[in-house]
Amino acid sequence: MTQSTDVVVVGGGQAGLAAGYHLRRQGLDFTVLGADPAPGGAWQHMWDSLHLFSPAEHSSLPGRLMPTQPGETYPDAGHVVDYLVDYEKRYDLPVQHGTRVGAVRRDGDRLLVEADTGTWRARAVVSATGSWSRPFLPAVPGRHLFAGRQLHTVNYRRPADFAGQRVVVVGGGNSGAQIAADLALDGHVEVTWATRRLPRFLPDDIDGRILFDVATARRRALDEGRGDTVGVASLGDIVAVPPVRAARDAGLLTARPMFPRLTATGIRWADGSRSDADAIVWCTGFRPALAHLAPLNLRDERGHIATDGTRAVGEPRLHLLGYGDWTGPASATLIGVGRPAREAARQIRDLLI
Structure with a gap:
């Protein structure tokens, strides 16, 4: 009909x-x-x-x-x-x-x-x-060889699902930082955080109120032909919400440069060293x-x-x-x-x- x-x-x-x-x-x-x-x-x-x-x-x-x-x-x-x-x-x-x-x-x-x-x-x-x-998964070499569990941000729920496991969190945005912090603060998960570039934390006093104002000002500047102010990207990538701040301040949220390849049992780093992993959480947008x-x-x-x-x-x-x-x-x-x-x-x- x-x-x-x-x-x-x-x-x-x-x-x-x-x-x-x-x-x-x-x-x-x-x-x-x-x-x-x-x-x-x-x-x-x-x-x-x-x-x-x-x-x-x-x-x-x-x-x-x-x-x-x-x-x-x-x-x-x-x-x-x-x-x-x-x-x-x-x-x-x-x-x-x-x-x-x-x-x-x-x-x-x-x-x-x-x-x-x-x-x-x-x-x-x-x-x-x-x-x-429509979650995005990057074409990292060896991704289909990895024998452990792979999931995206959309599939992640809680640290208890990974108790006693070695988990690699991939992604330097807000979801990557928050999920890495969530797992690290739990204390029962061994977490490795991998990002393509060094994470940039926004100042602790900045939240969504300021981010919206900055994004609106950027759009207005572009519409008026005054050039690109870069907007939120000029401030940083990650909002330091309380759990992220706690994990960062406790030294639990230190990122490693993105690995170039996956293996059957984990990841191979750029220097040739290897790390075993039970699961990978792709926080890749x-x-x-x-x-x-x-x-x-x-x-x-x-x-x-x-x-x-x-x-x-x-x-x-x-x-x-x-x-x-x-x-x-x-x-x-x-x-x-x-x-x-x-x-x-x-x-x-x-x-x-």
Whole structure:
């Protein structure tokens, strides 16, 4: 059965909810299709010890402040899930959970959204699928020879899963530092942290509030032709949240230069020495989950979809939301996605009236 609507939002996480909030304020008919069977987006799949970089009041979606979490300056992932569940209910957003979109196609003056539960004909589409479902694994020589356990950030949950084991954590970003700290502070895991370059910790007094301000200022400077301020990258790579700070100060968070090869039993370092390992956790980032947009043929030779703000240059009926700075300053964050969501909804309204 094919249904018709003004707008289909693909993705039921934080970006999809922000889009729904602003689409409703614009008086548009819309539906949100979320692949997860339950509300909460990617936050429901995070590791147990994960906390936000910012206090609750600086981690909110449009229209509704996140309540504080008792006993926590920086809320944990479970608190974020509760907030998103409440947000969806509070604004009565029409989210169809457990609906996976396979393709978006042109169909005359409409876009055809094909999902495993049906098909929608829409006048516009907002793609808000994020990147959590598309983890990136680097092509390190010997990776397929390693006989131990290999997992990505998306699969990591808790140190108890590795008790008594030798674990190599790969990646010099926030997830790598936090997971390495989580394992090291447990005391029952032998941890090796490998990074491609020397980790750069942000000053201890910097959290997500300042990072958002810096990212916004960079975007404004670029838009006004004042040159690239480099943004957050000028400050460092890793937010020193309390567990990371504790592990660092205790001397438990010292990185080694990235190894060039894996062996069947572990890793071989650049100097030829070897280290045995039972498991490797690849904290090596993500790629935007955009396979459903392939029928629109919007990717350039680098695999990138050109955008003007959130609007796809090659298809003005399509907006991309929440994938990072290229779709709005800090748009992959809770507080950052609100502004580009508002602009996308306004542009869609202007297109459809």
